[in-house]
Amino acid sequence: MSTVQHPVEVDHVTKTFRRHHDRATSLKQFVAGGRRRTYDEFVALDDVSFNVRRGEVFGVVGHNGSGKSTMLKIMAGILHPNKGEVRVHERMSALLELGAGFHPELSGRENVFLNAALLGMTRKEITARYDEIVDFSGLDDDFLDTPVKTYSSGMYVRLAFSIAINVEPELLIIDEILAVGDIDFQRKCTERFLEFRNAGRTTVLVTHDMNSVRTMCDRAVWLDHGKLRGTGEPGEIVDGYTESMTGSTDRVAKLGSYREGSGELQFTAARMLVDGEPRRSLRTGDDLVLELELTATSPIDDPAVSVTVMTASGLMLSEPCTRDADIVLGRVDDRRALTVRLPDLALLPGEYQVHCTVSDARRHHIFDRVHSAVTFDVMAGTPLEQFGTVSLRPQWTVE
């Protein structure tokens, strides 16, 4: 009988979320609601099992919304599975989002203490490591006494990462954070990773950069719509994953996304094209084409179609609509294909999602709205900017 204890054991984990139809969750609903369900169950992780071995860098890959962050949050003890369990046998430090646990009004110094305390350190331990933390972050002493709300996002990450790695964890959990820092800092982090691994410690890493999965990871898992598609050698996992991305036709129905509307008109396909090819990622400055297909179950005159471009965290960036462009679709009684071209993409690196909506001409009544009909990643292109969401096409002049 094997008695090896892995640092992380993920054992048949299922996690469902409630998606409330009405964002305003009120007591009245709760009291009056009775049997009426005002939410859908959404399965974010479906019976997932794997082990992370001691001393390895373990990658988690999958498209947006496949459950990677959910998995990491369960490992970190922030979320709790509905079924199964995750056993973590090591002192863990998790770095899940930018500026985890920073309080904007407090100074950098105070935040170091607060953050390290959140990770469970005692006052003595923090004081002993304080210098090392500051050193690694590379922040000036002056900055440490100003409130962190004045920091750039790069400074945030540097400080946060510096704290997380200097609390001497045996297990480090990182969700897509390294993409943010500057090149110098990224190199420093990579070095630290290697040191970390050489010291026999374990890292679990989510990243969209398939190259770092190939070069840094010892093993990887691939999550797809909450299901485990494979565990193993990172090269194989990355190949499988990339293949599935480019080969996918993105039928809306297959996406199984959350949708609403009365249904007289429905989206039957939505996909993104770059240079005429179906793709899941593109670069800043590329021309993005969205190809949509509508199918009518009963004839509708003059519907309006709009696409909502949003960040992964749900911030609406733009909502081009056929009405605003005075495009008239006429009577739709069968199938209708349409495309919208978004030239010279201004979006900076990150994850984005597109909701597709078809409504009546006045945009009051919704026939169909598909949430996250298309999700895509933007990688660095031109113009190249380190931080932010959109490029405002800066044109510098220096006297």
Add this chain to the structure above:
Amino acid sequence: MSLRSAAAHRNLLYLLSLRELRTRYKRSLLGWAWSLLNPLVQLGIFSVIFLYVFEQNPPVGDPSGLQSFALYFLVGFIPFNFFSISIGASIGAVQGGASLIKKVAFPHEHLVLSVIAAQFVTLMIELAVVVVALLIAGNMVLPWLPVVFLVLVLLAIFSTGVALLLAAGNAFFNDVSYLWTIASQLLFYSTPIIWNPETVGNPVLTQVASWGPTGAFVMALQELLYDLQMPSALRLLQLAVYAGVSFAFGAWAFNKLSPRFAEEL
């Protein structure tokens, strides 16, 4: 509330409490003085209403003989204010802690406990001021202070229970914070702070005051600080039971609900 995880994070509790105090008082040198302004303004308003609009005589302390509406009001208002602000701020702390809760695993009850701790510090400062005022007015309250402290600790435990319950409830139903604003008003007027059960002489109101959760605490403190008299053993037992039941129930509910904060907030 796992005691072990709470103990492992006691440093966090200390820092969060400090943060509570610091962010509140940081902005001005007179910060601490500001904390006394609210009671004083309330005092001014209610003094005018009580003494001039309704032309009431201030209650007479028995056996102290003290007769001052201002001191009667402050002795009741300060603990009530502690209770009411603690709950409101706890609800806000859990709601405002959403970004923390979604990113870091830590004992969520510390968000509430740190509010209570910080408010308790404020309460002690306000109490010190009132004690000085009482001494100047000739009430020798010093021997009673240990019992006063005991009652305030029970009040803090009681408040913690209510705060845990409502802060957890509010994570699921936003209306809780609105309902609390209303409930706190009702509690204020049903507690004998701007009125005196003996002067009013209405038996129903006296029962409400005496059994009402905040009324029981306030009346015990009025006996100690205003009347200079030991509350009955029954009263102290009542307070202990209120504190125990509230804390047990609040902690139970909070424990049950807090694992889902990260996805509901």
